[in-house]
Amino acid sequence: MSQRIVVDPVTRIEGHLRVEVIVDDDNVVKEAYSGSTLWRGLETIVKGRDPRDAGFLLQRICGVCTYSHYKAGIMAVENALGITPPLNALLTRTLMSNALFYHDHIVHFYQLHALDYVDIVSALSADPKAASEEAFRWCETPYACGADQLKLVQDRVQKFVDKGNLGPFANAYYGHPTYKLTPEQNLIALSHYLECLKVQRTAAQLMAIFGAKQPHPQSLTVGGVTCVMDILSPTRLGEYLTRFQEVADFVNRAYYPDLVMAGIAYSKEASVLNDVGVANLWTHKEFQISRNEWLFDSGIILNGDLSKVHDLDEDKITEEATHSWYKRNEPLHPYDGEQEPNYTGFKDEKTLNAKGELVDTKVFDTKGKYSWIKAPRYDSKPMQVGPLANIVVNYARGNKYVVPIVDKFLRDTGLPLNAVLSTLGRTACRMLEAKVIADHGLIAFNNLVENIKSGDTETCVPYKIDTNKEYKGRYIGNVPRGTLSHWCRLEKGVIKNWQAVVPSTWNASPKDAKGQMGSYEACLIGLKIANLTQPLEIIRKIHSYDPCIACAVHVMDTKGNELSNYKVNPSL
């Protein structure tokens, strides 16, 4: 008999995400549904406002990949107005992107994802000396892995566990049969988990040097950046270099070796292999390092065919809402996007609880609407975006910054290239992105210094908004969770229309009118779950996307209707 399992909330993510699967008698997933249970409506709120404010308002879409929507909001307006900011401003924005990717990726792996692979309780039985020796197998100079230090970590955690009050560590899936690391390997990762709490703070400071603060930096403006004093200060530049190297050190001596270690340990674990999800991959150029160069290139791969990389045709992007809680179902281009909420709620059904009992719960109405996330499509196809897409497309393009790093990783793990197209690969590619930045992120810094040395201290260009003119413009780029685009129309000097088509919308998309699944749903099909009351495999797969659900939820109403008039039937 088939069973329905509900996972809500999916924790260690940004936002409110619910996943439901239906498994057969062998506990193999036959159907999967992912949906967001929160609606905020920021795109409605920016309408009618000053375009200069858009970046600040839209930044509040997300405080985790903070800066992504800020930069996108500012650059979409610049694109609409035909503004090219000065080189100093463009390079400074890249320096802030370095910090964002660093921060997001290390925090995602260690704080949000690692414990899907690492069993803390197992680490307590490790031999610290053997663990230290183990660490040297993966890195010549391992990070925070001396035997004494590992002993200290173990003792601290042991005492914490002995108190019997685990706080945020309570009620997890310790001892789950799909954990594959040895106790010693678990201890290494645990040490890095704690170290990352310090390093992430450094990465945040790295952004704040030119960005004022993190989260929610405040130094970009339409036309450039405002942090001219910081850019011209040798002290600030030195601070940036130092902090950058501190994080690079962590990437090289902890993040990279840990992924090699985990890649080998999990290389035969069925639940993380052979499941690319959606094999249509899209990425976009980002990290401008000079007037005409970027660290990462753009491109599209269809059906997993790495032999051909296609160019983007912007007109082929649409969003539809057949299974989303909005009124109009048909696909629309983001410049003309239209969404009015139409909440139809859950259905009543019995599902398995944590004790394995069938209990009354709410479930998605999967024949109808079941998510606040819409279904974006490219040429009617679902796409996967994110580090996997970025690394694979750039590898297929022969990108000179990406290819050697990927080749080295494949050599170090002994994995074939197609192993990258999996849940494990997705997690590894996020690390590889951080590694590209650690190795090449300072090109932008050096070029900034060279440019200032040449006497160019311009940071902002003046501009005028003609209130009699209509403008439209967009930002397309790559942020920690993948390809992000913002689309705007300006009229009478204010925002007429705004649409953000974000990475998590692509990946977490519900089904479309043709029944095509988004990547979260697709990668769960065929997954065998060891213990139905402990769906660790589901969480591990979903976490590999680094879900950001506040980003994925948005609404726009082009007719200027008063949205507050909509009524929801609370009995649903």
Add this chain to the structure above:
Amino acid sequence: MPKMHDNSIPKLLEEKGFSRRDFMKWSSAMAVTMGLPVTFAPTVAKAAELADRLPVIWLHMAECTGCSESLLRTDTPTIDSLIFDYISLEYHETIMISSGWQAEENLEHAIEKYKGQYILMVEGGIPAGSSEFYLTVGPHGITGAEHCRIASKNAAAIFAIGTCSSFGGIQAANPNPTNAQPLSKITDKPVINVPGCPPSEKNIVGNVLHYILFGTLPALDNYSRPKWSYGLRIHDLCERRGHFDAGEFVQQFGDEGAKDGYCLYKMGCKGPYTFNNCSRERFNGHTSWPIQAGHGCIGCSEPDFWDTMGPLEEPLTDRLYQSVFKGMGSDATADKIGIGVLAITGVAIAAHAAIGASRKNKGDSK
């Protein structure tokens, strides 16, 4: 004062590998943050020794998680892991390991076990009324508002962390499509507002310490903000204040005045109308803050600031405000001076700025 366990904080610290010296350093940093003389550090330390691992339940509503991220930035290097042990974080969706049924069990367990003893912290605005179902959490599809009502019932103290739970925030900006409300409109229990988008980590952590230190909740202004952190205007201690008084203003981003660090009032800085300690505490371990980075304050710790402070890069003068909550607008002094002063203050500041600038221009022409 809630006494949870016999374990003292220094003992806990020792076990966690922190030295007494680290702890004293942290205590003096907190004393300064809270506006107390440094000599109060030993008192702070002593008070912290008395309680152990205050249980905290942190709920996520309609938000961006920026406040949780801010909490993670605690600045003294060896302290943030301490904070996680020191406050026993019973439920926090971004940090906790368990998901789904197990996560919800943790919440129910904590509310029951620590009845009347836990601190509730809420991040995010809350869809209310007929829009309440715009946010549901857990297998039973319970609304966010209901989660707040249940958790607030037996909390020892309730903090609204960030501008969203304090005042509604971005999703409550005009036209507030989800009818998002502040926490104070959802529960009938008293709520302490810790606004900011996001608030600095010190403003989040400092309030918990205040509770332990004095055994009482901090003194509040008329927006229920703790006076120790929101008692002064940004303008009062701004590093560019001298330029304001001298009439030296940035006229355009990137101009010579910007390179010289002139006042940002004419670029829309809302520092004169905004109550917060950013100019003293800054962000990310004193790394910087918006005005240092050459951008004006946007007034993010004031009620309805998205509606009342825009356009964010234009100066405010005398103006009337329209906001979804029909609030009092952005300016009132921290304690008792009301709305009437706002217009006068705005005019006075504009006049001061204009006089200063003309004086400066004259000086330039000589």
